[in-house]
Structure formats: C-alpha cells, structure tokens
Amino acid sequence: MVITYYKTMANFVMVNSGHNRDDEASKLGMWLFLFTELLLFGGLFLVYSVYRYLNAEAFLEASYELNVMMGTINTIVLLTSSLTVAMSVTAVQKGNTRLALRLIWATIAFAGVFLVIKYFEWTAKFEHGLFPGMDHYNHLESGEKLFFFLYYFMTGLHGLHVIIGAILLGFVIRAINKKEINQGSFIFLENGALYWHLVDVIWIFLFPLFYLIH
Amino acid sequence: MSTVAIQPKSFFEEKKGLFSWIFSTDHKRIGLLYFYSLSSFFLVGVLLGLLMRLELISPGETIMAAKTYNQVFTLHGVIMIFLFLIPSVPAVFGNIFLPILIGTDDVAFPKINLLSWWLYVLGGIFALSTLVVGDGPADTGWTFYAPYSVRTGTNVSLAVLAAFILGFSSILTGLNFIVTIHRLRSPKMGWFQMPLFPWALYATAWIQVLATPIIGITLLMIIAERAFGIGLFDPALGGDPILYQHLFWIYSHPAVYIMVLPAMGLISEIIPTFARRTIFGYKAIAYSSMAIAFIGYFVWGHHMFTSGMSGPARVIFSILTFLVAVPSAIKVFNWVATMYKGSILVKTPFLFAMAFIFQFLIGGLTGLVIGALAADIHLHDTYFVVGHFHYVMFGGTGFAFFGALHYWYGKIWGKMYNEKVAQVAFTLLFIGFNILYFPMLILGIMGMPRRYYDYLPEFTTLNATSTVGSWILVLGLIIMIVNLIRSKKRGDIAPKDPWGGTTLEWQTSSPPSLHNFDTEPIIPEEGPYYHKD
Amino acid sequence: MSENNKSRYLPGDPKEHHVVSYKFSIGIWFGLIILTIMTVLVSVMGINLVAFSVATALIIASTKAIVVVNYFMHLKYDNVVLKILLGVTMLLFVVFIFLTVIDYITR
Numbered sequence: 001m002v003i004t005y006y007k008t009m010a011n012f013v014m015v016n017s018g019h020n021r022d023d024e025a026s027k028l029g030m031w032l033f034l035f036t037e038l039l040l041f042g043g044l045f046l047v048y049s050v051y052r053y054l055n056a057e058a059f060l061e062a063s064y065e066l067n068v069m070m071g072t073i074n075t076i077v078l079l080t081s082s083l084t085v086a087m088s089v090t091a092v093q094k095g096n097t098r099l100a101l102r103l104i105w106a107t108i109a110f111a112g113v114f115l116v117i118k119y120f121e122w123t124a125k126f127e128h129g130l131f132p133g134m135d136h137y138n139h140l141e142s143g144e145k146l147f148f149f150l151y152y153f154m155t156g157l158h159g160l161h162v163i164i165g166a167i168l169l170g171f172v173i174r175a176i177n178k179k180e181i182n183q184g185s186f187i188f189l190e191n192g193a194l195y196w197h198l199v200d201v202i203w204i205f206l207f208p209l210f211y212l213i214h
Numbered sequence: 215m216s217t218v219a220i221q222p223k224s225f226f227e228e229k230k231g232l233f234s235w236i237f238s239t240d241h242k243r244i245g246l247l248y249f250y251s252l253s254s255f256f257l258v259g260v261l262l263g264l265l266m267r268l269e270l271i272s273p274g275e276t277i278m279a280a281k282t283y284n285q286v287f288t289l290h291g292v293i294m295i296f297l298f299l300i301p302s303v304p305a306v307f308g309n310i311f312l313p314i315l316i317g318t319d320d321v322a323f324p325k326i327n328l329l330s331w332w333l334y335v336l337g338g339i340f341a342l343s344t345l346v347v348g349d350g351p352a353d354t355g356w357t358f359y360a361p362y363s364v365r366t367g368t369n370v371s372l373a374v375l376a377a378f379i380l381g382f383s384s385i386l387t388g389l390n391f392i393v394t395i396h397r398l399r400s401p402k403m404g405w406f407q408m409p410l411f412p413w414a415l416y417a418t419a420w421i422q423v424l425a426t427p428i429i430g431i432t433l434l435m436i437i438a439e440r441a442f443g444i445g446l447f448d449p450a451l452g453g454d455p456i457l458y459q460h461l462f463w464i465y466s467h468p469a470v471y472i473m474v475l476p477a478m479g480l481i482s483e484i485i486p487t488f489a490r491r492t493i494f495g496y497k498a499i500a501y502s503s504m505a506i507a508f509i510g511y512f513v514w515g516h517h518m519f520t521s522g523m524s525g526p527a528r529v530i531f532s533i534l535t536f537l538v539a540v541p542s543a544i545k546v547f548n549w550v551a552t553m554y555k556g557s558i559l560v561k562t563p564f565l566f567a568m569a570f571i572f573q574f575l576i577g578g579l580t581g582l583v584i585g586a587l588a589a590d591i592h593l594h595d596t597y598f599v600v601g602h603f604h605y606v607m608f609g610g611t612g613f614a615f616f617g618a619l620h621y622w623y624g625k626i627w628g629k630m631y632n633e634k635v636a637q638v639a640f641t642l643l644f645i646g647f648n649i650l651y652f653p654m655l656i657l658g659i660m661g662m663p664r665r666y667y668d669y670l671p672e673f674t675t676l677n678a679t680s681t682v683g684s685w686i687l688v689l690g691l692i693i694m695i696v697n698l699i700r701s702k703k704r705g706d707i708a709p710k711d712p713w714g715g716t717t718l719e720w721q722t723s724s725p726p727s728l729h730n731f732d733t734e735p736i737i738p739e740e741g742p743y744y745h746k747d
Numbered sequence: 748m749s750e751n752n753k754s755r756y757l758p759g760d761p762k763e764h765h766v767v768s769y770k771f772s773i774g775i776w777f778g779l780i781i782l783t784i785m786t787v788l789v790s791v792m793g794i795n796l797v798a799f800s801v802a803t804a805l806i807i808a809s810t811k812a813i814v815v816v817n818y819f820m821h822l823k824y825d826n827v828v829l830k831i832l833l834g835v836t837m838l839l840f841v842v843f844i845f846l847t848v849i850d851y852i853t854r
Contacts, residue, residue, distance in 0.1 A: 020755055021754050024754070025756075027829075028828075031829055031832070031833070039840060046844050051853055054851065068787065068790075072787050076783060082776075083773065086770050086818075087769055093764060093766045094766070187754075197819050201812045204808050208805070208807070212786060214790055214791075
C-alpha cells in the first residue's frame with residue numbers, strides 16, 4: 001500500500017483559529033485560574049471554620065498573641081499595592097509607559113514591605129517558642145495548637161503567593177521594557193494585576209479571621 | 215495488494231522525530247502522547263489488579279502477605295483513578311477531537327496543553343517511584359484516610375505529592391477546554407449546535423477546575439501533618455479524622471463525575487451514528503450533563519455514612535444522592551429512545567456502547583442501593599461497593615473508552631481495525647468483565663469486607679469465579695490490543711467517513727491534517743446529528 | 748496568523764476598553780482604608796457577642812472584597828459571563844462550608 005501526501009492550500013481563513021489573538025480568552029483563562037486559587041484557600045478556610053466552631057475559646061485565647069497593629073499595617077500595605085497596580089493599567093491605557101513602570105515597581109516594593117513585616121511577626125513568635133515542635137507550642141492546649149498551625153499554614157501559603165505575584169509582575173515589567181506590552185496590547189499586564197488583586201482579596205479575609213477574633 | 219492513495223498531509227507527516235512530539239503544541243499529538251503514556255499506566259494497573267485477584271482465589275495468604283496486599287490495592291487505585299480514569303477521555307479524546315468537533319484548529323492555550331501532559335508524566339513518575347523508594351508504596355488505600363496515613367511509614371508523602379501534581383495537570387486541561395468552548399467555536403455554531411461530546415467535556419471541565427483544588431490543599435495538609443506532627447486530623451491531638459474525609463470526598467466525589475461524564479458524551483456520539491438517527495432529546499442530554507456536574511458537588515457525604523457524621527447530615531446527603539441519579543437516568547432513556555426505529559449498524563463501537571448502557575445501569579442502580587442509609591449500614595466497605603464502582607468506572611468509562619478507540623481509530627491512524635477480531639475481543643471483554651464483577655455484588659451482600667487479603671471459607675466459590683473472570687477479561691484485552699496495534703500497518707485505508715457520521719470530524723481527512731480542516735467546515739442547520747433519512 | 752493585530756471580538760464582549768481614572772481608583776482605595784479601620788475598631792472596642800463579631804467581620808471583609816473585585820479587577824465593566832461564573836464559584840464554596848458545618852452543628 002502506498003500513501004502519498006500532499007500539502008493542501010486551505011481555501012479559507014479560519015476566523016476562530018486558536019492561534020489568533022484573543023484578549024477576552026486570555027482574561028477568561030486567568031479568571032478560571034483565580035477560581036482555582038480561591039478554592040485552594042477555600043479548603044483551608046473550611047478547616048478554619050470547623051475548628052473555630054469547635055474550639056471558639058482556644059482560638060480567642062491564641063489570637064491575643066498576634067500583633068493587631070502589624071496586621072493592620074500589612075492590610076493597608078496590600079490595599080495600597082492593589083491601588084498602584086490598578087493605576088498602572090490606567091497608565092498603560094493612556095500611553096504613559098514610564099508612570100506604569102513606576103507604579104508596578106511600587107507594587108513590588110509594597111510586596112517587599114509586606115513580607116518584611118511578616119518576617120518580623122513570625123520570628124517574634126519563634127522566639128516565644130510558638131512553632132510546631134517548639135517548647136511553648138507543645139504545651140498549648142489542642143485548640144490553640146490548631147490556631148497556630150492554621151495561622152502559619154494559611155499566612156505562609158499566602159506569603160508564597162505574594163512572592164509568586166511579585167515575580168509575575170517582574171515579568172510584566174520586562175515585557176513593558178521590550179514593548180510587548182503597550183497601549184494597544186496589554187492583556188499580560190491586566191492578568192498580572194488580576195493575580196495581584198487576588199492576593200490582596202485573600203488577605204482581606206485572613207486578617208479579621210486571625211487578628212480580630214475578639 | 216498495492217493501492218495508491220493520495221491525501222492531504224496528515225499531522226503525523228509534519229515534523230518527525232521524538233522531540234517534535236514531546237515538544238509539540240498540536241492538540242492531536244498531545245492527545246496521542248496522553249494515549250500512549252496513559253495506556254502504559256493502565257496496563258500496570260491491570261497487572262496489579264490481576265495480582266490482587268490471584269491472592270483472592272483462595273482464602274488465607276496465597277501469594278502475598280497482608281501489608282503487601284494493602285500496598286497493591288493502594289497503588290492499583292492510585293494508578294487507575296489518577297493516572298487512567300480521570301485523564302482518560304478528556305485528555306485523549308477531548309484533546310484530539312474537541313477542536314475538530316467545534317470547527318477550530320487548536321485549543322485556546324496550546325502551550326498550557328503541553329504543560330498539562332508534562333505534569334501528567336511527572337506525576338506518574340512520582341507515583342511509580344513509590345514502588346522502589348523507602349518502605350514501598352503507600353498502604354493506606356487510594357483514599358489516604360487519616361490518622362493512619364499520617365502515621366504509617368510507607369511512602370504516603372510521595373504518593374500524595376504525585377496526586378497533587380496530577381491534579382494540576384487536570385486543572386489545566388479543564389481550564390483550556392472551558393476557554394476553547396467559550397471562544398473558539400465556529401461562528402455558525404452556537405451553544406446548542408455543538409455536539410454532545412463537547413457539552414460533556416464542558417461540564418467535566420468545570421468540575422476539574424473547581425473541585426480539584428480542594429484535594430490539592432487536603433493533600434498538602436497531609437504532607438504538613440506528616441512533617442510537623444500537628445493534630446489536624448489526629449484525634450489523639452485534638453483533630454477530627456472525619457474532617458479529612460469531608461475534604462477528601464468534596465473533591466473525590468465530583469471526581470467520579472469527571473470520570474463518567476465524558477464517557478457519557480462518547481456514548482451520545484456513538485449511538486446516533488450507528489442507529490442512523492438523530493439523538494433523542496439533545497437539549498435534555500446537554501442540560502443533564504450540567505445538572506450532574508452541579509448536583510454532584512453536593513453528595514460527597516454518602517461516602518461517610520458510617521464514619522460518624524450526624525444524623526441530619528446523613529439524611530441530607532442521602533436525599534441529594536438520589537437527586538443526582540435523575541439526570542443520569544434521563545440520559546439512559548434518551549440513548550435508548552434514539553435507537554427506537556433506527557436502522558442499526560452493528561459494529562464494534564456500537565457493541566461497546568450497548569455494554570456501557572447495560573453495565574452503567576447496574577452500576578448506577580447499585581449506587582442507589584448504597585445511597586440509601588439503612589442499606590449502606592450493611593453494605594459500606596463490603597465487596598458490594600467494589601462491584602458498584604467497577605461497574606460504573608470500568609464497565610462504564612472503561613468500555614466507553616474502548617468503544618471510542620474503535621469508533622475513531624480510522625480517523626486518528628488512517629487505517630481501519632479488523633472488525634471480526636475486534637468483535638471477538640469485545641465478547642471476551644464483556645463476558646470476562648461480568649464474571650469478574652457480578653459475584654462481588656453478591657459477596658458484598660453476604661458480608662465480605664473489602665480491602666482484606668483473606669476471607670471466610672464460605673466466600674471461596676464466588677471469589678474463585680471472579681478471579682477466573684479476570685483471566686477472561688485480560689484475554690479479551692490482549693486480543694483487542696494486538697488487533698489495534700497490527701491494524702495500524704495491515705488495516706484497510708480509512709475513508710473520511712467510514713460510519714456515516716454527521717459531526718465535523720468526518721469532514722476532515724483520515725488522519726486529519728495539521729490544522730484539521732482543509733476546507734471550511736459545514737455546520738448543518740438542522741443540528742449536529744441530522745441524518746438525511 | 749491574523750494580519751492586523753486586533754483582538755478577537757465576540758458578541759457580549761465589552762465594546763471598548765473601559766478606562767478607570769486615577770482619581771476614581773484613589774477614591775476606591777480610600778473607601779477600602781475606611782472599611783479596614785472600621786473593622787479594626789469594631790473588634791478592638793470589644794463588642795462582646797462572639798457571633799456578632801464574626802458576622803460583622805465577614806460582612807465588612809466581603810464588602811471590601813466585592814469592591815476590589817468590581818473596581819480594581821474591573822469585573823463591573825466586563826462580560827456578564829465572568830460575573831455569573833464568579834457568582835457560581837462563590838456559591839459552590841459557601842455550600843461546601845454549609846454542608847460540612849451542618850455535620851458538626853448537629854452532632
């Protein structure tokens with residue numbers, strides 16, 4: 001059996017090709033990914049809900065160890081970082097690339113501030129022996145242990161996402177410098193900003209649930 | 215016999231060589247990459263199943279000790295569920311045919327599609343590595359229940375990490391398909407001109423995207439517990455093991471719909487073609503796919519009826535479980551109604567579709583039996599459950615997969631399989647399958663527990679029968695596989711449309727060219743399954 | 748390969764890219780800061796009903812989240828499909844928590 005192949009010249013243009021530019025598709029894809037992130041953290045919020053219900057007093061007791069001032073500052077820092085990245089989108093839309101770059105750098109700087117404050121919060125607790133395996137922690141009642149474990153896990157996972165978001169914004173900066181993001185095409189910036197806002201939204205819920213129990 | 219055929223350059227004939235395949239962003243090549251890797255894992259899973267049945271051919275220790283048996287059934291479950299069933303239909307047939315069925319030339323994010331496959335292979339390697347590292351594969355069951363999964367020394371963390379990576383692969387596939395269906399349909403193809411397989415893939419993709427993250431985070435919690443020794447799920451340390459079960463099943467129940475919905479979509483494609491009639495109740499089937507996906511999120515508690523949930527919770531979950539059976543039943547009615555007064559072409563794909571309906575019916579009805587609270591007290595964790603889920607998963611999804619393999623064999627590889635040999639293979643598969651699994655339903659009612667390497671002497675006859683069934687099944691499997699491999703070289707050249715199908719893939723050449731369509735696809739106004747007489 | 752690099756447009760897509768002014772964004776930010784301060788004050792001033800404090804905290808947090816999603820994330824100006832999908836996702840999550848907690852509450 002002999003099969004001969006020839007290359008066809010397709011006699012039509014496929015308007016719905018998967019290789020064409022489609023910003024709405026990219027945006028939809030990013031939103032779907034955000035949904036998965038919401039549900040990832042959602043699982044942890046579910047565990048939190050159950051254990052807070054079962055250990056209400058222990059959670060309250062344990063929450064006094066957290067520094068409300070630092071938590072509030074961090075909340076304001078993240079909200080401001082959301083502002084700067086949102087404004088960077090406006091800047092690109094208006095063709096003001098330099099302002100956009102400054103605003104994204106500001107966002108990354110705020111991310112850094114957030115992480116530094118977090119670092120101080122955590123190390124302060126380590127000094128008090130309040131990490132799984134350490135002395136003070138081991139002597140807590142189980143409800144308080146659960147609180148702290150969830151605190152480290154959830155803020156830790158959130159912190160990881162802050163780092164990922166900052167790196168993503170770094171790639172956005174590179175794309176702006178290479179003129180791949182410009183006034184006529186900036187979906188990559190929008191999507192990067194969307195991811196950043198998600199990081200902010202998660203913290204909006206983490207903050208009251210851990211710091212403001214009383 | 216020397217024939218000369220001239221046809222458009224197929225996607226196989228574009229760039230050649232291993233690297234052009236494993237770095238390809240062509241959805242058809244990615245689908246085949248999935249097919250080859252998936253089949254390999256499937257065969258490992260089959261081997262493990264055979265070993266289990268060999269152990270159970272007689273009471274007492276036959277070929278392996280208790281702990282080894284636990285490891286074998288755990289790995290069998292992990293491979294069959296995470297490496298075979300969950301990806302199977304979407305990653306193989308969805309990838310190859312979704313863009314073609316909606317009249318486009320690729321998925322929305324071809325590079326992410328490739329990433330999905332790499333993650334799949336990585337997850338598979340991690341899963342199989344548990345065989346050779348440390349204390350051997352996990353011995354917890356594929357369900358990894360706490361607190362045992364936290365305390366056992368076997369490779370739980372590695373297995374769980376594998377499942378996490380595989381979950382990511384699944385999420386990306388679902389994400390890709392949702393955007394593809396929303397944005398890349400042919401301009402003349404509205405939602406309700408779309409064939410039913412894409413509808414099934416759409417419903418499934420939503421489950422992949424929204425349910426999988428929950429298992430992701432749960433598995434991370436297991437790893438954290440093993441690493442840090444906190445009492446998240448350990449009652450001795452103040453945790454609640456039932457909370458683990460809630461989290462696990464919030465994903466794993468919708469996961470079974472990930473496994474079965476696309477298979478149902480395949481049946482909705484095969485039956486109209488071989489009955490030569492348009493599908494009965496197109497909209498009802500489309501809506502029922504969405505309904506099953508939606509209601510299926512809320513029934514997970516039926517896996518936990520005997521674990522210690524509250525009475526009211528059990529009642530609520532039982533009611534919802536009965537509710538989810540309704541859209542499934544609607545599909546079965548519609549498939550049967552499609553065949554009424556049809557002009558049936560009895561070929562292998564149709565035979566697999568018939569077997570699907572028979573076996574899915576048994577599986578579904580036995581599911582209702584255990585969905586009833588009182589019955590489940592007696593039947594939970596018995597062989598009745600094992601029989602039930604093999605009927606739906608293997609007798610359902612597995613057979614639909616084999617049916618689609620034959621249905622689209624010519625389209626994918628350009629040659630037709632040998633029909634007679636295929637029918638022999640099918641017969642052995644069907645007989646072997648039912649001899650293997652039907653006795654389990656009886657054994658369960660008699661009280662034989664699952665996940666035990668030993669049993670009471672009165673269960674011996676049925677167990678031995680079941681094991682013999684497994685051998686007949688595997689014989690059928692071997693014949694089918696050899697037939698499919700040999701036909702690639704020796705089969706007749708496949709025409710564009712060997713079955714008289716009406717959906718868009720039959721307008722492409724066999725195999726399709728790189729961009730799928732050489733001429734503009736014609737979308738029939740009357741609907742995707744309109745047959746002229 | 749499309750010749751002009753315009754993005755694909757389908758019915759339902761927003762017609763023009765809505766531009767949020769700098770002033771408006773700053774206004775939104777200001778509102779979020781106010782809400783943050785409110786939620787801290789409510790807790791610090793110690794209203795003693797536990798259930799009340801959880802509900803208030805969640806309501807304020809949800810309001811902030813909705814504001815961020817609608818204005819910073821532009822969802823208000825986007826395709827209505829996205830809004831529906833987000834709504835369904837959130838509904839799903841709420842039902843997950845609801846059904847799980849029912850087990851614990853009725854034990």
